[in-house]
Amino acid sequence: MEKDASFLFGGISFNRKKFARDFDRFKGKIPVDSAEKLNFIEKEDKTIDDSLEKVEFVENEISGMEDGTSTSVSKKRKRKEKGKVPDVEGFSVFKSSKLKKEAASEETDQSVNELLQGKKEYYQQLERDAIFRKMHNIHVSGSNIPSPLLNFAELRSRYKCRSYLLRNLAKLGFKEPTPIQRQAIPVLLSGRECFACAPTGSGKTFAFVFPVLMKLKHTSKDGVRAVILSPTKELAAQTTRECKKLARKKFYIRLMTKQLAKSGDFSKLRCDVLISTPLRLKFAIQKRKLDLSRVEYLVLDESDKLFEPGMLEQVDFVVKACTNPSILRSLFSATLPDIVEDRARTIMHDAVRVIIGRKNSASETIEQKLVYVGSEEGKLLALRQSFAESLNPPVLVFVQNKERAKELYDELKLEDLRADVIHSDLSQIQRENAIDNFRAGKTWVLIATDVVARGMDFKGVNCVINYDFPDAAAAYIHRIGRSGRAGRSGQAITFYTEADIPFLRNIANVITSSGGEVPEWIMSLTKKKWRKHRPRRETISTQPDI
Numbered sequence: 001m002e003k004d005a006s007f008l009f010g011g012i013s014f015n016r017k018k019f020a021r022d023f024d025r026f027k028g029k030i031p032v033d034s035a036e037k038l039n040f041i042e043k044e045d046k047t048i049d050d051s052l053e054k055v056e057f058v059e060n061e062i063s064g065m066e067d068g069t070s071t072s073v074s075k076k077r078k079r080k081e082k083g084k085v086p087d088v089e090g091f092s093v094f095k096s097s098k099l100k101k102e103a104a105s106e107e108t109d110q111s112v113n114e115l116l117q118g119k120k121e122y123y124q125q126l127e128r129d130a131i132f133r134k135m136h137n138i139h140v141s142g143s144n145i146p147s148p149l150l151n152f153a154e155l156r157s158r159y160k161c162r163s164y165l166l167r168n169l170a171k172l173g174f175k176e177p178t179p180i181q182r183q184a185i186p187v188l189l190s191g192r193e194c195f196a197c198a199p200t201g202s203g204k205t206f207a208f209v210f211p212v213l214m215k216l217k218h219t220s221k222d223g224v225r226a227v228i229l230s231p232t233k234e235l236a237a238q239t240t241r242e243c244k245k246l247a248r249k250k251f252y253i254r255l256m257t258k259q260l261a262k263s264g265d266f267s268k269l270r271c272d273v274l275i276s277t278p279l280r281l282k283f284a285i286q287k288r289k290l291d292l293s294r295v296e297y298l299v300l301d302e303s304d305k306l307f308e309p310g311m312l313e314q315v316d317f318v319v320k321a322c323t324n325p326s327i328l329r330s331l332f333s334a335t336l337p338d339i340v341e342d343r344a345r346t347i348m349h350d351a352v353r354v355i356i357g358r359k360n361s362a363s364e365t366i367e368q369k370l371v372y373v374g375s376e377e378g379k380l381l382a383l384r385q386s387f388a389e390s391l392n393p394p395v396l397v398f399v400q401n402k403e404r405a406k407e408l409y410d411e412l413k414l415e416d417l418r419a420d421v422i423h424s425d426l427s428q429i430q431r432e433n434a435i436d437n438f439r440a441g442k443t444w445v446l447i448a449t450d451v452v453a454r455g456m457d458f459k460g461v462n463c464v465i466n467y468d469f470p471d472a473a474a475a476y477i478h479r480i481g482r483s484g485r486a487g488r489s490g491q492a493i494t495f496y497t498e499a500d501i502p503f504l505r506n507i508a509n510v511i512t513s514s515g516g517e518v519p520e521w522i523m524s525l526t527k528k529k530w531r532k533h534r535p536r537r538e539t540i541s542t543q544p545d546i
């Protein structure tokens with residue numbers, strides 16, 4: 001293991017003797033794949049080096065003061081001018097204390113030593129955090145960022161988490177926090193706002209649900225205290241279920257259904273956590289006089305989708321209705337374009353930014369393939385061929401719109417594929433049935449529009465087929481992210497025709513940035529500005545025109 005550890009920290013200047021305790025702590029806990037990943041991190045981690053330098057510097061000062069050999073002020077100044085003395089905050093205190101040392105009382109010496117000791121421990125903690133974040137591919141920015149969670153038990157030791165929550169976590173079978181949970185949970189628990197971007201299927205839901213439940217402590221008659229916004233009804237329903245799994249019966253957790261939005265009496269209804277789409281929530285605020293003035297937590301899940309034109313106005317309405325001045329807002333998504341961050345910053349205060357892996361990239365557990373099919377007819381042939389060769393259900397097939405979903409379903413429904421379809425023309429019940437049957441394994445192939453592209457957690461989807469090329473890189477990342485979830489492997493196949501070639505490079509970039517390979521000729525194509533690529537496509541049919 002010692003050998004593994006040195007392999008891990010290759011490229012980082014690290015005093016192994018001094019941090020022997022940290023080695024022990026990490027021993028046996030580093031998954032092989034993360035060790036391998038780390039080996040690829042070529043960039044020198046300046047944060048770690050800086051903080052190491054600071055720790056060493058403070059240590060020298062302590063021993064210098066003890067034996068009277070501390071660096072002279074002029075020497076230090078020269079070193080500082082050369083940039084060799086780290087800019088340790090508060091160092092001037094130590095410096096002037098040193099000069100007055102002879103005259104100072106023993107008491108002063110002691111408090112200086114305590115201050116130095118405090119600084120030393122602070123920088124050692126920073127250094128440990130930096131190493132730990134690097135191991136888990138966690139990137140943060142912002143001030144005074146809380147340490148990541150080493151394990152779930154720290155929720156109790158650091159944050160006094162109530163045992164029922166930990167018991168419920170254990171019942172779910174979660175042993176270790178995922179990287180986004182390690183960092184976003186402490187950020188939110190320490191009362192900070194948060195932008196979080198982590199790959200699809202990496203456990204973002206619990207990263208925001210857990211702190212909300214912990215902070216609310218117990219149910220209350222005060223009305224809604226937490227709101228979670230989701231872009232689709234399906235995702236809102238799923239998040240409600242996940243939230244209930246964790247809370248069990250301790251809180252009133254409600255999904256904003258059509259019925260509730262239309263006729264709910266919110267003055268009488270007990271509700272601690274409300275989960276809704278922006279449209280339904282706006283409707284309930286306007287028509288049912290739903291009061292959100294006591295909301296303490298507002299989560300915008302799939303935040304980039306919520307910030308798209310069409311939904312932005314409704315989200316804005318909800319944000320404005322949450323008038324509690326001490327509200328904490330957080331944004332979560334697997335894709336977080338700069339423009340969304342810039343917009344969100346205008347409403348957030350001193351937010352911490354947490355990015356897992358590379359921003360806006362696909363999950364690395366998905367094997368991605370691009371397949372040239374020539375024409376629309378070619379797609380059907382390729383799909384049938386791929387099913388004939390190896391149909392490994394469950395399989396999700398994405399198409400451009402509901403008309404095409406119906407057409408493809410009509411083509412496949414008579415084949416022995418147990419195919420079903422989901423799109424926005426179906427009733428709520430039909431949509432729910434389609435999802436339930438797919439989840440239960442009764443349906444092998446689900447043909448879908450982007451209505452289920454985001455957030456939906458279908459366990460064990462083996463393959464996602466982009467029958468129609470997606471209309472944006474973010475859509476691609478979310479669609480293929482329905483497979484390869486929670487560390488499992490998955491496969492994504494994207495068909496393309498001549499009409500899609502101008503946008504191929506955009507997808508190729510996503511593939512390469514998540515460790516996949518694409519042919520050289522595709523990488524040499526120029527990247528085209530991509531605005532809703534939805535070409536007119538021929539009807540999906542093998543029936544001759546009459």
Ligand SMILES: Nc1ncnc2c1ncn2[C@@H]1O[C@H](COP(=O)(O)OP(=O)(O)OP(=O)(O)O)[C@@H](O)[C@H]1O
Pocket residue numbers: 173174175176177178181198199200201202203204205206333334454455456457481485486
């Ligand atoms: N700590 C954990 N250990 C094991 N499994 C976990 C853990 N946390 C969450 N999961 C599981 O991982 C799966 C994916 O989680 P989740 O749906 O929250 O992903 P996500 O990051 O929100 O994905 P998306 O970007 O697609 O919305 C779920 O089935 C969830 O139960």
